[in-house]
Structure formats: structure tokens, C-alpha cells
Amino acid sequence: MANFETREVVTDLLIVGGGMAACGAAVEAAYWAKKHNVKVTLVDKAAMDRSGAVAMGLSAINQYVGLRDGQNTLKDYVDYVRNDLMGITREDLVANIARHVDSTVHLFEKWGLPIWKDENGAYVHEGRWQLMINGESYKVVVAEAAKNALGIDNIYERIFITEPLMNGDKCVGAVGFSVRENVFYVFKAKAVLVAMGGAVHVFKPRSSGEGLGRAWYPPWNSGSSAYFTIKSGCEMTCQEVRFIPVRFKDAYGPVGAWFLLFKARATNGLDENYMQTRAGELENWKPYGKVKPVPANLRNWLMLLDVMEGKGPIYMRTEEAIAAIADKYKDDPKVFKKKMKELETEAWEDFLDMTISQAILWAGMNVAPEEVKSEIAAAEPYFIGSHSGASGAWVSGPEDLQTPETKKEYFWGYAHMATIPGIFCAGDASGASSHKFSSGSHAEGRIAAKEAIRYIVDHPAAPSVDQKVVDELKAKILNPIDIYEKHYKYTSDPEIHPEYIKPKMFMFRLQKIMDEYCGGVSSQFKTSKALLEKGLVLLNFLREDAEKLAAKDLHELMRCWENTHRMWQAEAHLRTILFRKETRWPGYYFRADTPRMSEDWLAFANCKWHAKTGEWEMIKRPVKYINEAL
Ligand code: SFD
Ligand code: AMP
Secondary structure, rough: OOOOOEEEEOOOEEEOOOOHHHHHHHHHHHHHHHHHHOOEEOOOOOHHHHOOOOOOOOOOEOOOOOOOOOOOOOOHHHHHHHHHHHOOOOHHHHHHHHHHHHHHHHHHHHHHOOEEEEEOOOOOOOOOOEEEEEOOOOOHHHHHHHHHOHHHHHHEOOOEEEEEEOOOOOOEEEEEEEEEEEEEEEEEEEEEEEEEEOOOOOOOOOOHHHOOOOOOOOOOOOHHEEEEEEEEOOOOOOOOOOOOOOEOOOOOOHHHHHHOOOOOOOOOOOOOOOHHHHHHHHHHHHOOHOOOOOHHHHHHHHHHHHHOOOOOOEEEEEHHHHHHHHHHHOOOOOHHHHHHHHHHHHHHHHHHHOOOOHHHHHHOOOOOOOOOOEEEEEEOOOOOOOOOOOEEEEEOOOHOOOOOHHHHHHHOOOOEEOOOOOEOOOEEHHHHOOOOOOHHHHHHHHHHHHHHHHHHOOOOOOOOOOOHHHHHHHHHHHHHHHHHHHHHHOOOOOOOOOOOEEEHHHHHHHHHHHHHHHHOOHHHEOOOOHHHEEEEEHHHHHHHHOOEEOOHHHHHHHHHHHHHHHHHHHHHHHHHHHHOEEEOOOOOOOOOOOOOHHHHHHHEEEEEEEEOOEEEEEEEEEEEOOHHOO
8 A cells, every 4th residue: 555654633623624714714713712722723735825716816805794884784685695596595594694794804804905995984895795805815814814813733734635534423533635745644523614615627617728727716626525525424405506607708707896896788799788688588587587686597597598599709898888987087088097097907906806817818819998898608517605606515504593484494503513413514615505705604614613612512522533444544545546556557658547547537527427418518508307317327437437546646646536526516416406306597507308497496405425325315405584584
């Protein structure tokens, strides 16, 4: 077997991940840990300063409710999220995050994040819920606070968490390996807070050739949260809800600032505004088709109807929007010139703060946004518990926000704890609580960490770990290195071999299956029972071949496990689309054999994988609202 030293870390609370949710968890856990003499450890596959979705920075904070200033109520936010998700949401979770998110944003500001202010000192809003920031260093600022709170000795960077460590049905920690040295890590803990982000590259991306790998969400979020929670036996929710963002084409620049701040229109190749010409289609998706703002998937759907009729390309009318704003200043040429310069700067900064490659693409294509319109397109599917996605673990809500009706279904002792005791989830790892974004993920991390410490105080027994389980996991995790060592000399090209499969080839195969059978870009997001069933057969063959993944070094070992994690996310997704016999989110995916929304399916489609049998269980759970009680 590959020669790896084993290092053991014994702790009370283990935070897996170092992104927005984990940083929130670190800050809060450190506070409560001191009070209760509890040890907290954080482990990240990368370096916290620039790890996760916010690595490149962001140009907006997308969740700020403004409760302090009476701008909105909790009920307003909950109504917004429920409508955007076509009725499928856990209002108790959404409200719990929403009532804490403003204080997280105030902390960001205290820690040094520049939030735009107007001449009266008020935050500048991009839209009703969004604040403009100078956010290139957003993650650095947030990580610094987390590191200061936890102390550097309690943080392990560049360690890839591969598997949950189980003792029967109980989670007693996690195992993984260093991506820099031959060390296998065993973390033993009384509770684990899962915050390893969402999943990217499960589907074939639009990017190819030199651009291959370019995606909207970060490619290093590879489904580890979903894998960890599925494999440990947690019930999962909304696994069918993928998010398809509309983005500036090919470099995935954000559109929110254009639609909301600059009030731009999008038009098709014939200069028609599909939101107007296709408005009649919204009747088919009532009541959600008639709410304001129109749900994100329906906005996509109206656009896709044009694209499917050959009416592309679709353009963001940047030139029109800038002209309309500047027009107000046209009487004074000096002020007009200054305003135009300001708008041009804001347009570029929107990309430079969070999607630098879009600025590079614009520069390379001689795009001056004040002069020419710019192409946008629907991206490939992503799995996230935030934005207008919802996939993640099924977690308990807070007790005080339940109605007698919801309490039976949505509460089991500790808020944001999964169905396996001691596993807590936050950010993209927790499901059915969409629209939390960077700020809400941080807030959810804080909530979950406080609850995890409470759980540890209530359950102080040391984790009991079976050494045989650890030895088996070590052998399994390092197996790709052994396979490569054994066989690589017997081929003229180590990339191709009858005895093994390299992780990149494995990823291409996974992406092809998902793209063609599960409604990816090439299939125009359409699928059906027959296609899904065939896709499942192919996924099962892929699962057999996962045993033959081979790695020539530590980096490829990480790639092997990233792709195994993606494969499990893929299977949960496919099975849940198959289970939900309707189309609820056209614009994200369309089931051609069940093309309409059905009252029977105003319900959560949950799933659970059973380690003992290897079987998946599909579970329908009721949707119950609390908004009237707010
Ligand atoms: O414009 C392992 N997001 C936006 N949020 C906003 O508030 N405003 C925006 O402007 C946003 N936009 C946006 C956003 C993201 C991206 C990529 C772009 C634009 C281009 C969304 C937020 O960023 C997102 O909601 C949160 O970051 C989610 O937080 P969290 O904690 O759930 O995920 P993370 O931050 O990605 O962190 C994941 C961490 O896990 C680590 N990790 N560690 C150990 N072992 C493993 N196996 C691991 N796998 C992953 C990662 O290293 C990381 O630390 S806009 O589009 O709307
Ligand atoms: P995006 O840049 O697309 O990620 O959007 C940023 C924020 O603006 C998110 O909260 C979106 O839900 C919201 N948003 C984007 N476009 C629109 C739109 N056309 N109408 C309403 N909200 C939008």
C-alpha cells in the first residue's frame, strides 16, 4: 500500500470547509467554545484567504434584509424566496437566516469590507435585497476574522476531506489527506459542521478548448458536502433543484448589476424583449408566473423559448442602459462626461471584483459596454443550497419559528442539524433555504456553530472510533495511487490503460452522461423518464469503474475523489428528477413526459442512501408554510 503517515487530530467540533459558511461558523464557535471549554478545529482543502466561491471576490452582497431601518420585514423575504422557488422552500430556515443576516453584514463592515454608501451615508442597493461592495478582497477580510477567532493552531489547510468517519449510524469525525505531503489525516470529533460548498462540473460545461473548465461557480467546489452527507446517511432534500444562471456568454460575468442597478433589458436577435413577447407563457405557471419579480427559472424559460425557436443570440442591452442613465445629465456636458466615465468604471468594476475573466474577454473582443450590446446565455447546471438553487441536506429548523403544523415535520432538537445526530450543515451544504448567498451562508454558519456547541455540551461523550474502519478507509482512499503504481509501466501512454481510468477521463464520462440524459446544455435542459432511466444504467457502469480510478500523484488523488464526490451528487440529482413526476422549474430543467406543474408535487422530494443495503430511498415530505405566523 502507498506509504502515507497517519496523523490523528482529536477535537470536539470539526468544521469541514473554509468558505463563507465555515468562516461564520469559526467566529461564532470560537465565542461559545471559550464559554464551555470546547475545542474547535477547521479543515479546508485550500487556503482560507482565497478558498471557495468568494475566492475572486464579489461585487455585491446579495442578502441584506434591512430590518434595522424597517426597509423590509422577515415576511417580505420569506415571500420572495418561496415565490422564486415555485413554492418549494423551508420558510422556517429561510426566516432563521434572514433574521440574522444583517448582523453578519454589519460585522463584515466592521472587519473592513468597503460597502458603497450614498451622500447620506446609507448603503447603496443594487436591488431590494442586494448591497454594492468593493469586494475584491471580500474573502481575505472574512477569513482573517475567522482565523483570528479560532487561532492558527486549530486550522488545517490543504487537506482534502474525503469521507465521513462513522461508528455504525453515528458520525465520529472525518478522514482525508494532505494535498502537499504524504499524510493521511484522521479527525475525531463529537460533532461535525459540514460547509464544503456546492458542486460544479457535474454537467458538461459550455466552455471547451482553451477555455475548458471555465465555469460560473468555482470548479474546486466538487460536491464534497453532498457526498459527506449522503454517505453518512443524512436525508437529502431538493436534489432535483439545479441552478442555471444566466451569465454574459463564455466568461460567465454576472448579470444582476445590469438588470437591477443599471435597469438594462435583454433582447433577442430580432431586438424583441422576451419578457414582454413571451409574457403570456407565464399564465401556465400560475400562481408563481404572476409574482414580482418573475422567478429566476421562469425568466430563463422565456429566454430559452426564444433560443429554441432560433431567435438568438440574446443580448444584454448595456449601451441602452448606460445611455438612459446618462441622459438625465445631458444638459450639462461637463457633468454628462463625468457621469459617463463613472458608469463605465462601475460596469468594469462589477466584473473585476468577481469575474475577472469577463473583463479580459470584453477587452479581448473590443467591447465598450457604453457602445455595444453584449451576449448573454443560460449556463450549465450547478448544485448549490443558495442563490436560486436549493439542494442540500435536510436540516432541523429552529424551535421558536415553528407553527404546531410545521414542528412535527421540521424540528428535531438542534437548528440546522441534519438527520444524523451531530452533523450540522450550512451554506451550500444545507438544502431548501435558498437565497442566502455569501452573507446568509456566513450567518447560517454562525447559527449552526452555536447549535453544534450546544449539542456537544449536551452530548459530552468522547467519539468512539473503530481502528478497523480507519484502516479500511485509508486503504480505500489511497487505492488510486496503488492502482497507478501497479499498472502504469505497461502502457506507452499512461493516460490510457485497460486496467485503470484517469480522473479527467472519468469526469468527461460523467459530464457526458449528465449532459445527454439528464438535461444538460446540449439537450437544451430537457429530459424524460426514458432518458433518465438510461442515464442511470450508464451511471451504474461508471460507479463500477470508479473502483479503477488511478492517480499518479497527490494532486490526481484529489481529482479522483473530487470526481467520485461529483458522481454521487449526479446520482442523487438524477434519481430525484425521476421521482418528481412533474415539471416545476422550467428554465432549470424540463421533463418532456410530465411537462406541467402538478398540485400533487407541492412537496419536497427527499432521498436517503442506506449504507447497509446500498439502496436509495425516495421520500415525499409536505411543504408547510409559516409566513402567516411571521
Ligand atoms: O453575482 C473542502 N455568490 C454571491 N453571493 C453574494 O452575496 N453576492 C454575489 O454577488 C454572489 N455572486 C457570486 C457568488 C459566487 C460566485 C462564485 C460568483 C458570483 C462568481 C454566492 C456565494 O459566494 C456563496 O453563496 C457562498 O460562498 C457559499 O458559501 P459556502 O461556505 O457554502 O461555500 P464556499 O464559500 O464555496 O466554501 C466552500 C469551502 O469548502 C472547501 N472545500 N474542504 C475540505 N475538503 C473538501 N473535500 C472540500 N471541498 C470544498 C473549499 O475550499 C471552501 O473553503 S452572483 O453570481 O450572485
Ligand atoms: P446575478 O448577478 O444574476 O447573480 O444576480 C444578483 C442578484 O440579483 C440575485 O439576488 C438575483 O436573484 C437578482 N437578479 C438578477 N437578475 C434579476 C432580475 N432580472 N430580476 C430580479 N432579480 C434579479
